[in-house]
Amino acid sequence: VIEQLSILAKDDLPFPPKVEDFFLPAIYPWGEANAPWVTKFTVLIWLAVAILIVLFLVAYRKPKLVPTRGQWLAESFYGFTRNNIGKDIIGPEGVRFAPYLTALFAFILLTNLFGIIPGIQISPMSHIAFPAFLALISYAIYNYQGIKRHGLLKYLKLQTMPPAPKVLYPLLVPIEFFSNLIIRPFTLALRLFANMFAGHIILLVFTLSGFALLASDNFFIKAMSPFAWVMAVVLTLFEVMVAALQAYVFVLLTAVYVQTSLAEDH
Amino acid sequence: MAGDQKPPPRRGEPTSTAWTALGYLLAGMAVWGFAGWLVDRWLGTGGIAIGIGIVLGSAGGIFLVMKRFGA
Numbered sequence: 001v002i003e004q005l006s007i008l009a010k011d012d013l014p015f016p017p018k019v020e021d022f023f024l025p026a027i028y029p030w031g032e033a034n035a036p037w038v039t040k041f042t043v044l045i046w047l048a049v050a051i052l053i054v055l056f057l058v059a060y061r062k063p064k065l066v067p068t069r070g071q072w073l074a075e076s077f078y079g080f081t082r083n084n085i086g087k088d089i090i091g092p093e094g095v096r097f098a099p100y101l102t103a104l105f106a107f108i109l110l111t112n113l114f115g116i117i118p119g120i121q122i123s124p125m126s127h128i129a130f131p132a133f134l135a136l137i138s139y140a141i142y143n144y145q146g147i148k149r150h151g152l153l154k155y156l157k158l159q160t161m162p163p164a165p166k167v168l169y170p171l172l173v174p175i176e177f178f179s180n181l182i183i184r185p186f187t188l189a190l191r192l193f194a195n196m197f198a199g200h201i202i203l204l205v206f207t208l209s210g211f212a213l214l215a216s217d218n219f220f221i222k223a224m225s226p227f228a229w230v231m232a233v234v235l236t237l238f239e240v241m242v243a244a245l246q247a248y249v250f251v252l253l254t255a256v257y258v259q260t261s262l263a264e265d266h
Numbered sequence: 267m268a269g270d271q272k273p274p275p276r277r278g279e280p281t282s283t284a285w286t287a288l289g290y291l292l293a294g295m296a297v298w299g300f301a302g303w304l305v306d307r308w309l310g311t312g313g314i315a316i317g318i319g320i321v322l323g324s325a326g327g328i329f330l331v332m333k334r335f336g337a
Binding site for chain 1: 281282285286288289290292293294296297298301322323325326327329330333334
C-alpha cells in the first residue's frame with residue numbers, strides 16, 4: 001500500500017490544492033502571463049455588476065400591477081432586505097439604507113454563488129481584497145451616519161462609553177473602542193473571505209482526491225474515488241447554504257452597525 | 267429620537283447578537299493582551315504580564331457582554 005501511495009504522489013495531478021490555485025493567470029489579450037490586472041476575478045466582478053444592473057433595470061422598467069417573473073424576483077428580494085433587515089434592525093429609518101443593503105446583499109450573494117456555478121466555480125470573495133473593500137464601504141457609511149447624527153465628539157462618546165460604573169472605565173473603554181471602531185470591518189471582511197476561501201479549498205480537495213484515488217493501480221483504492229465525488233456533490237449543496245448565509249450575515253451586521261451608530265443610547 | 271419607543275431589535279436577531287458578543291470577547295483579549303505584551307517587554311516579566319492582560323481583557327469582555335445582552 002505504501003508503494004501505491006508513492007505512485008499517487010508522483011502523479012502530476014494538482015493535488016493537494018494550494019493557495020497558488022487561487023491566483024489565476026491573466027486573461028490573454030490584456031497582458032503577460034501573470035499580469036494581475038485582468039483575471040478571471042476581474043471579469044467575474046464585471047459580470048456580477050452587469051447582471052445585477054440589467055436584472056434590476058429590466059425588472060423596474062415597466063412595473064406592472066401583476067408582476068412578471070423578473071419583477072417579482074427583484075421586488076421580493078428588495079422587499080425582503082428592506083423589511084426583514086432594514087426595518088427590523090434599524091427601525092423606520094432603515095428604509096433609507098434599503099438600496100445600499102439590497103445592492104450589497106445581491107452582489108455578495110451572486111459573487112458567492114459563482115463559487116459553485118459550473119464553468120465559473122470560484123468566487124471573487126475568496127480573495128480578501130473584495131470583502132475588504134466592501135467592509136470598508138460599510139465602515140465608512142456607518143461612521144459617517146453616526147457622526148452626521150451626533151457630531152464627532154458625541155459619536156465617539158456613544159461608541160466608547162460602556163454601561164458600567166466609572167471605576168471600570170479604564171478597563172472597559174479600550175475594549176469598547178477597539179471592538180466598535182477597529183475590529184468590526186476586519187471581522188466583517190475576514191468572515192466572508194474565510195468562508196469562501198475554505199469552501200473552495202474543500203471542493204478542490206474532494207474533487208481532486210477523486211482523481212488522485214482513481215489514478216492508483218490498486219483496485220480497492222480506485223474504488224474509493226466515487227465516495228470522494230459523492231462528498232464533493234454533497235459539499236457543493238452545502239456551499240449553496242454557506243453562500244446565502246454569509247451574504248445575509250454580512251448585510252445583517254452592516255445594518256446592526258448602522259443601527260448602533262444612529263442609536264442615542266448605543 | 268424623541269418619542270421613539272425603543273424597539274428590542276437585537277433580541278430578535280440572535281445571529282447579530284452572537285457576532286457582537288464574540289467581537290467583545292475577542293476585542294477584550296486582544297486589547298489587554300497587547301497591553302500586557304507591551305508591559306512584558308518593558309519590565310521583562312517573562313510572559314506573566316501577558317497572562318494577566320488576557321485574563322483581565324476576557325473578564326472585561328464577558329462583563330460587557332453580560333451588561334449589553336444579559337437579562
